[in-house]
Amino acid sequence: xxxxxxxxxxxxxxxxxxxxxxxxxxxxxxxxxxxxxxxxxxxxxxxxxxxxxxxxxxxxxxxxxxxxxxxxxxxxxxxxxxxxxxxxxxxxxxxxxxxxxxxxxxxxxxxxxxxxxxxxxxxxxxxxxxxxxxxxxxxxxxxxxxxxxxxxxxxxxxxxxxxxxxxxxxxxxxxxxxxxxxxxxxxxxxxxxxxxxxxxxxxxxxxxxxxxxxxxxxxxxxxxxxxxxxxxxxxxxxxxxxxxxxxxxxxxxxxxxxxxxxxxx
Numbered sequence: 319x320x321x322x323x324x325x326x327x328x329x330x331x332x333x334x335x336x337x338x339x340x341x342x343x344x345x346x347x348x349x350x351x352x353x354x355x356x357x358x359x360x361x362x363x364x365x366x367x368x369x370x371x372x373x374x375x376x377x378x379x380x381x382x383x384x385x386x387x388x389x390x391x392x393x394x395x396x397x398x399x400x401x402x403x404x405x406x407x408x409x410x411x412x413x414x415x416x417x418x419x420x421x422x423x424x425x426x427x428x429x430x431x432x433x434x435x436x437x438x439x440x441x442x443x444x445x446x447x448x449x450x451x452x453x454x455x456x457x458x459x460x461x462x463x464x465x466x467x468x469x470x471x472x473x474x475x476x477x478x479x480x481x482x483x484x485x486x487x488x489x490x491x492x493x494x495x496x497x498x499x500x501x502x503x504x505x506x507x508x509x510x511x512x513x514x515x516x517x518x519x520x521x522x523x524x525x526x527x528x529x530x531x532x533x534x535x536x537x538x539x540x541x542x543x544x545x546x547x548x549x550x551x552x553x554x555x556x557x558x559x560x561x562x563x564x565x566x567x568x569x570x571x572x573x574x575x576x577x578x579x580x581x582x583x
Contacts, residue, residue, distance in 0.1 A: 367407075398435055399575040401425035406568035409561060410454050417450040418564055425571070438570050446560040454533070457554075457561055461528050461536070464554040465521050472517035474546030494518060500526055517547045533558055 405421040422439065429435030452460065472490060473483055500523055504510045515523075520542050527536040537558045540551050 396575075397428040398425065398432060399572060401428050402568045402571035402575070406565060406572065409451060409565045409568070412455060413453055414456045415450045416453050419447055419450075422447050429571070432574075434574055435571055438567050438574075442563050442567050443560055446564050451561045451564050452557045454561070457533060457558060458528060460554050460557065461524075464540075464551050465525060467550040468517060468521055468543060468547040471546035471550055476545045476549070478546070512542055515542065517543060520547075533562060537562065 401421065401424045405418060405425055408416045408418045408421050422442070425435070426439060429439070473486055501510075504523075520539050524536045524539040527533075527539065537555060540555050540558075543551050
């Protein structure tokens with residue numbers, strides 16, 4: 319990779335061209351990291367797409383003879399954008415879990431001189447980097463499992479219950495039909511009394527948001543669960559928090575680059 323970096327940067331030509339060239343290197347590093355993941359197979363579609371964009375940017379710089387970013391600082395920021403895109407792509411892999419350590423290392427390296435990037439990355443839980451995060455696809459699968467279990471123990475308190483109560487709770491989950499539609503005011507985030515919601519109301523709303531690709535609001539409702547249902551949802555909720563911490567960090571860094579006028583890929 320060191321030889322590749324020297325070659326690509328040398329061919330970039332000038333400070334502006336070097337900025338685009340460094341992005342190609344960052345993209346190649348992300349692709350290489352994908353081949354070293356602690357999984358049986360590696361889905362590299364996102365990394366290849368990011369690398370193609372970086373190469374296209376480099377060729378565009380060569381064709382125009384100059385870019386818009388300000389010298390080396392702009393080049394470093396572009397690399398941060400590529401690293402953030404690779405980190406975001408990691409959360410969407412077609413695998414059960416995503417080892418994001420390589421992507422975080424690359425992002426820290428390229429963003430070490432940007433105080434905001436450093437601060438954002440500090441907000442990622444250490445266990446997310448150490449143990450990885452479950453992907454968006456797996457979150458959906460595990461949500462369905464959690465949903466069934468939470469409904470089965472809806473009548474069970476936080477300290478457990480007698481066997482008849484467990485049976486009644488299971489029976490209720492089989493016999494209770496779907497709830498009425500969610501009020502429009504609630505969907506529009508207007509003031510709502512959430513204390514009136516039972517386990518089935520909460521899971522209906524969490525399901526709605528999962529079906530609309532909104533993990534953040536789904537987790538917000540899952541956090542309202544009580545008793546046995548809350549215990550049943552704990553593992554999913556913890557995994558969702560780690561997933562969101564990584565995903566939102568990547569999105570925040572990309573937004574930072576975009577607002578600064580530095581995201582040209």
